[in-house]
Amino acid sequence: MTEIRAVKGTRDLLPDEIGVWHRLETAAHDLFARYGYREIRTPVFEETQLFARGIGTETDVVSKEMYTFEDRDEQRTSLTLRPEATAGIVRAVIENNLTNTDPALKVYAMGPMFRRERPQKGRYRQFHQVDVEAFGMAAPSMDVEVIELALEFLKACGVTEFELVLNSVGDSACRPAYVEQLRAALRTHASELSADSLRRTETNPLRVLDSKAPEEQALIATLPRIGDHLCDPCREHFDEVRRQLDLLGIGYRLDHRLVRGLDYYVKTTFEVTSGALGAQNSLLGGGRYDGLVKALGGPDVPGIGFAVGMERLALAMPKAAAERRSDVFLAVLSPAALDDAIRLQRSLRQAGVAALMDHEGRSFKSKMKMADKLGVRFVAIRGEDEIRKGVWSLRDMTRSSQEDVVEARVLDHIKEKRNG
Numbered sequence: 348m349t350e351i352r353a354v355k356g357t358r359d360l361l362p363d364e365i366g367v368w369h370r371l372e373t374a375a376h377d378l379f380a381r382y383g384y385r386e387i388r389t390p391v392f393e394e395t396q397l398f399a400r401g402i403g404t405e406t407d408v409v410s411k412e413m414y415t416f417e418d419r420d421e422q423r424t425s426l427t428l429r430p431e432a433t434a435g436i437v438r439a440v441i442e443n444n445l446t447n448t449d450p451a452l453k454v455y456a457m458g459p460m461f462r463r464e465r466p467q468k469g470r471y472r473q474f475h476q477v478d479v480e481a482f483g484m485a486a487p488s489m490d491v492e493v494i495e496l497a498l499e500f501l502k503a504c505g506v507t508e509f510e511l512v513l514n515s516v517g518d519s520a521c522r523p524a525y526v527e528q529l530r531a532a533l534r535t536h537a538s539e540l541s542a543d544s545l546r547r548t549e550t551n552p553l554r555v556l557d558s559k560a561p562e563e564q565a566l567i568a569t570l571p572r573i574g575d576h577l578c579d580p581c582r583e584h585f586d587e588v589r590r591q592l593d594l595l596g597i598g599y600r601l602d603h604r605l606v607r608g609l610d611y612y613v614k615t616t617f618e619v620t621s622g623a624l625g626a627q628n629s630l631l632g633g634g635r636y637d638g639l640v641k642a643l644g645g646p647d648v649p650g651i652g653f654a655v656g657m658e659r660l661a662l663a664m665p666k667a668a669a670e671r672r673s674d675v676f677l678a679v680l681s682p683a684a685l686d687d688a689i690r691l692q693r694s695l696r697q698a699g700v701a702a703l704m705d706h707e708g709r710s711f712k713s714k715m716k717m718a719d720k721l722g723v724r725f726v727a728i729r730g731e732d733e734i735r736k737g738v739w740s741l742r743d744m745t746r747s748s749q750e751d752v753v754e755a756r757v758l759d760h761i762k763e764k765r766n767g
């Protein structure tokens with residue numbers, strides 16, 4: 348029989364590593380609520396055309412990386428596992444008229460995304476994102492609030508080593524003319540371009556700026572820059588974003604090549620990288636997408652948001668000490684103590700104490716080994732002696748002390764001492 352293994356590019360989140368994910372999720376729930384965001388959960392698959400229209404057919408994500416399949420209905424509807432969260436959220440916002448009832452709508456989401464990329468450390472085919480989206484607010488101060496929230500989230504997760512990278516990609520008033528200039532410049536260097544960049548010169552020249560090919564870097568440095576071609580409103584918006592970032596003491600690096608992988612961005616784009624991550628150093632990315640809701644058939648409301656890669660964030664987070672998996676372990680040393688143990692275990696749990704016991708009649712030595720592995724604070728021992736005295740012998744594992752405690756006092760004793 349061939350061995351069945353996890354699909355390439357997917358990974359199991361095992362119990363030993365889940366603690367850091369819980370901390371990250373809790374930080375998100377707590378922090379985002381303080382900024383007025385509420386959670387939204389949308390399906391992991393949508394009609395393919397949502398992503399084609401929402402992300403752009405010329406992006407790598409849509410053209411090469413989507414998990415697309417036919418449904419079993421008569422029309423053979425084309426469905427796709429979501430490669431990112433924004434398009435699905437925008438669809439839900441439109442479908443449920445959310446911006447009608449809340450003109451300053453703030454939502455966040457968490458969950459798996461699917462892209463058929465070449466797997467490596469920090470890059471998976473099923474990965475997870477925390478996603479934040481704000482609708483209806485066009486002011487530069489909103490860009491700043493969203494960026495500030497992104498950074499506060501990283502800090503709340505204990506990440507201190509990161510860099511904010513910032514750009515403006517213009518809008519429909521100024522970008523098309525810039526893109527034409529970029530295309531013209533690229534065409535004059537056609538012989539120096541890779542096949543990919545040559546194709547993108549025609550289909551989506553901005554993508555060439557994403558090129559990591561070492562032999563193209565010198566040429567890219569000479570290309571026209573979007574920053575020199577912004578229209579007045581985009582320029583003023585960007586200046587105000589930068590002024591307010593300065594006001595809050597938020598440092599950043601400008602990078603004219605930060606055009607981001609998805610087509611829908613306008614004006615502000617940003618990314619946060621971390622040196623702790625290695626080659627896949629992008630922790631989060633985001634930007635403004637003012638035309639997207641309208642393009643997907645909704646009202647003309649602006650939007651801005653960002654997505655954090657949870658795997659990468661988990662990698663960048665400080666490792667916590669191994670977590671205690673139980674407060675107390677009940678060691679039954681006589682068959683006559685079994686009923687007492689079952690009852691005590693239940694009442695401890697009902698009172699909020701994490702309690703475990705050995706159900707398999709192991710030796711005292713192996714019970715103690717189990718207790719050690721679980722990192723419990725107390726082992727409660729009951730054998731013939733203890734039954735006779737009507738007590739549990741409570742061993743405090745951190746102090747290596749042991750004392751007899753009457754059954755009625757066990758709960759209070761543990762509660763009093765467990766945090767000490």
Ligand code: AMP
Nearest residue numbers: 469470471474629630631632654656659
């Ligand atoms: P994007 O949606 O491409 O803007 O990506 C936003 C963030 O999601 C990135 O900064 C990464 O942290 C994370 N991310 C994107 N693609 C992957 C992937 N294939 N595997 C793991 N994380 C990813």
